[in-house]
Amino acid sequence: MADYDEPIWLRPERAATGRPAVRSRPEITAAALAVADRGGLETVSMRNVAAELGTGGASLYRYVSGRDDLLDLMVDATAADIELPPLTGESVADLAAVGEGMYAVMLRHRWLPELVLTRPSLGPNAVKVLDHVLEALAGHPGDGRVKLEVFALLNAVVATFALNERAGIERPRQAVAYLGHVAASGEHPRITALLDDLAASTTTADDRRPAALTRILTGLLS
Numbered sequence: 001m002a003d004y005d006e007p008i009w010l011r012p013e014r015a016a017t018g019r020p021a022v023r024s025r026p027e028i029t030a031a032a033l034a035v036a037d038r039g040g041l042e043t044v045s046m047r048n049v050a051a052e053l054g055t056g057g058a059s060l061y062r063y064v065s066g067r068d069d070l071l072d073l074m075v076d077a078t079a080a081d082i083e084l085p086p087l088t089g090e091s092v093a094d095l096a097a098v099g100e101g102m103y104a105v106m107l108r109h110r111w112l113p114e115l116v117l118t119r120p121s122l123g124p125n126a127v128k129v130l131d132h133v134l135e136a137l138a139g140h141p142g143d144g145r146v147k148l149e150v151f152a153l154l155n156a157v158v159a160t161f162a163l164n165e166r167a168g169i170e171r172p173r174q175a176v177a178y179l180g181h182v183a184a185s186g187e188h189p190r191i192t193a194l195l196d197d198l199a200a201s202t203t204t205a206d207d208r209r210p211a212a213l214t215r216i217l218t219g220l221l222s
Contacts, residue, residue: 008069009076009123023053028063029073033109036074041111044070068119075115076123081105084132092217094136095150098129099158099213106162113159113166120155140221150220157216165205 013025031052036044046067047057064070083101087094106112122130130151137147183192 007121007123008064008072013063023055023059023063025063025073026077028053028060028070029077032070032074033077036111037109041114044074046070071115071119072121072123075112075119075121076125078105078109078112079123079125079129081108082129084129087132087136089139091136091140091221092214095133095154095217096210096213098133098136099154099217100210102155102158103162103209106159110166113162116155116159117163120152137221142221150217153220154217157213161209161213165209 008025028049032044032049035048035052039048044067045057046060046064049070050057050060053060064073082098082105085094085097085101106116133151133154134147137150140147142150179191179195182188183195186192
C-alpha cells in the first residue's frame with residue numbers, strides 16, 4: 001500500500017501499471033457512501049467497499065491508497081449535494097443559507113457530521129462551496145485567514161447542530177429525566193426556569209437552528 005503526502009485529487013485516478021482499470025473513483029466513492037449510509041462510518045473498510053462493488057479488497061489499492069482516501073472522497077462527494085442559492089449581497093443571510101444546505105446533506109448522511117468535525121478536507125466539490133462562501137464574504141474587511149476561519153466554523157457549527165439534534169432524538173428521555181430531577185431539588189432555579197421555558201416553547205428545531213446560526217454568523221462577521 002502506497003503512502004502519499006499529496007491529496008488523492010492530485011494523484012492519477014488509477015495505477016499506471018498492472019491490468020487495465022475497470023473501476024473509477026466515482027464508482028468506488030458511491031460504493032463507500034452506500035456502505036456508510038447503510039451501516040455507519042465504522043463499516044467503511046476497503047474489504048466492505050470492495051464487497052459492495054463485487055470485487056476483492058486488494059483490487060481497490062490500485063485506485064486508492066487506503067481507508068483515509070475513501071473518507072476524503074466520501075466527504076467531498078457529499079459537498080456536491082450542498083445547495084448554493086444565488087447570493088443576495090447580505091453576507092449573514094447568504095452564509096446561513098449555505099449552512100442550511102450543509103445541514104440538509106448531513107441529514108441524508110448521518111455519519112457525515114463526525115467526519116466534518118474530525119477530518120475536514122478540501123476536494124473539488126468542497127472548493128466550489130468555499131468559493132461560494134468567499135464570494136458571499138467579498139465585501140467583508142477581514143483578510144483571507146479570517147474568511148477561511150468563517151468557512152471552517154460554519155462547517156463545524158452546522159455539524160455540531162446535526163450531532164446535537166440527532167442526540168436529542170435518540171436520547172431525550174434520560175436527559176429530560178435528569179434535568180427534571182435537578183429542577184425538583186430546588187437547588188438550581190435557573191435550571192427550573194430553563195425547563196419551564198422549554199415546556200412553554202412552541203418553536204421547532206427547524207425554527208431554532210437557522211435563528212441560532214444567524215446569531216453566530218452575525219457575531220463572527222461583526
